[in-house]
Amino acid sequence: MQSTTHALVPPAQPDVDACLQAVRNLAKGEGVTLTPLPKVWVVKFSQSAPYYRGRNTGTSLAIAASGTKAVSVENNRLVNDESRFLVLHGERPYDAVVHGSEDVPYVALKLQLPPELVAKTLIEFAETGYSPPKVGRMLPAFCDFLTPDLATPLLRLIRALDDPIDCRMLTPSCLSEICYRLLRSEAAGVLRTSITSEDVKLVRAMRFIEEGANSPLTVADIAAEVAMSPSHFAHRFRSCFGVSPMRYRAQVRLEQARLLLLNTAATVSRAAEEAGYASDAHFSREFREFFGVPPRAYVQNMQALFSQANKP
Incomplete structure (x- = not known):
């Protein structure tokens, strides 16, 4: 021993x-x-x-x-x-x-x-x-x-x-x-x-979603990219990451839109379009669900916080 x-x-x-x-x-x-x-x-x-x-x-x-x-x-x-x-x-x-x-x-x-x-x-x-x-x-x-x-x-x-x-x-x-x-x-x-080949596939699937979040993607598309069956892939993805593949894709798109709204003078319509949403209404609904407030209100709230933090 x-x-x-x-x-x-x-x-x-x-x-x-x-x-x-x-x-x-x-x-x-x-x-x-x-x-x-x-x-x-x-x-x-x-x-x-x-x-x-x-x-x-x-x-x-x-x-x-x-x-x-x-x-x-x-x-x-x-x-x-x-x-x-x-x-x-x-x-x-x-x-x-x-x-x-x-x-x-x-x-x-x-x-x-x-x-x-x-x-x-x-x-x-x-x-x-x-x-x-x-x-x-x-x-x-x-x-x-x-x-x-x-x-x-x-x-x-x-x-x-x-x-x-x-x-x-x-x-x-x-x-x-x-x-x-x-x-x-x-x-x-x-x-x-501690890493199985399947774990690596799931992380690669996450990367694939991040890179193509603004493009049309289905669970079947993502599963095929990592050579897994759609049902098994969806189950393992949720089990490992605590979120479904499509929900994760929505989170990635909304985060991209949030940064665009905060870092540029982009309108809500442009942010929705850049994030791959077909309509402003759909984008605003998902944005509010994820961040708690509509896009315009979110930007106003953050600008107020930044302004307050920068005061001497």
Whole structure:
């Protein structure tokens, strides 16, 4: 059985220390503390669990803020203790030993990374010409010291949990940066195993929709582009992204129109035409449904906000 070796604990780093303290503060009691995000939670154990068997699903990230958890998966033994993070992937069993006490409980932040986020980030890497670090073999798990690069978006994510609006608006970008930082580290050997060919197809379908949003597109057209059956494609797309393909296309078109209205002197008619809408009425109806107000009112409201913000 292979075992990780530990170097000396690195010197104190403000971002890392603040992140670990924020994790400890999230633990409200023994066991699991839930957060507003369904795939983010905290665990706390004030006594040792000499041995237990667990089962991981998906791709999970654990950041230990105190105490120790030793995990054995396949032929790898990894120690997740204070200031280290553990990445575990796949629906596979693992053995674990938790060392915690009243004075030094085991406290860790746990989060799951959606496979489509990993796939999307990898594709964006490919578009820049960058490739994640190559590894000799795909790993089921990885453990290393928490670095400021990774601690910073984790800390922002934790702080965003305190405010409903921050949670909704900021957490997607925090999760994206967390994924990005992991993919630029040796943990990429784990994350790359979390992507199926179908996940990659779905992200390519998303790109195809974005590039052709203003053109006539049907679910069948998009499914054919990625060599999937229309019904299976529509089901998997909604399952992964939480929105139907056609609804996502509408969101892309409306966002293009919104930016055109704000950044130019475009009329509502021109914005509707540029976004591929056949009528102003249809455009205005969908715009109001998505942004809460009609296009003209939206522009007026935003101009008022910008004016107020620019006052000395």
